Amino acid sequence: MTFRWLTGLLAVTVAVASAAAQTTGGVPAGEANLGTVSIPRAVMADGKPLAAGSYQVRLTAQAAQPQVAGQTMERWVEFVRGGEVRGREVVSIVPNAEMKDLFSADESRLSAPRGARVEMLKGNDYLRVWIARGGVNYLIHLPPSAK
Numbered sequence: 532m533t534f535r536w537l538t539g540l541l542a543v544t545v546a547v548a549s550a551a552a553q554t555t556g557g558v559p560a561g562e563a564n565l566g567t568v569s570i571p572r573a574v575m576a577d578g579k580p581l582a583a584g585s586y587q588v589r590l591t592a593q594a595a596q597p598q599v600a601g602q603t604m605e606r607w608v609e610f611v612r613g614g615e616v617r618g619r620e621v622v623s624i625v626p627n628a629e630m631k632d633l634f635s636a637d638e639s640r641l642s643a644p645r646g647a648r649v650e651m652l653k654g655n656d657y658l659r660v661w662i663a664r665g666g667v668n669y670l671i672h673l674p675p676s677a678k
Contacts, residue, residue, distance in 0.1 A: 573676035576618035586610040595621045623670045
């Protein structure tokens with residue numbers, strides 16, 4: 532009986548440790564599909580043109596460099612269409628609890644608990660891709676393409 536109890540305890544410990552290693556504050560530690568977004572106009576992603584269209588957004592494990600202590604977590608995302616990476620950009624990763632520090636009350640309430648919004652920001656300086664998933668917000672800012 533003691534052997535079964537110890538075996539069960541070991542299995543639970545391994546499962547909990549594995550789950551903790553997979554995420555950091557709700558953010559996947561490795562690659563993850565964040566969803567599909569429709570980019571309404573040509574933009575620049577990592578200094579290269581990204582055509583208008585529908586893209587699968589994939590979070591990579593690669594952290595943006597240099598990292599700044601105490602700042603929002605930043606990693607790279609890839610824009611994938613037809614199984615091919617068409618562009619990549621840095622994403623700011625913000626837990627729901629910290630959203631109030633970035634936006635006005637009117638703006639932060641607009642984020643769905645799970646979903647995506649694509650909108651041109653005031654002044655047409657940036658297209659914001661805002662993906663909310665699992666209590667975490669992923670914010671990508673893409674400048675319009677000159678073309």
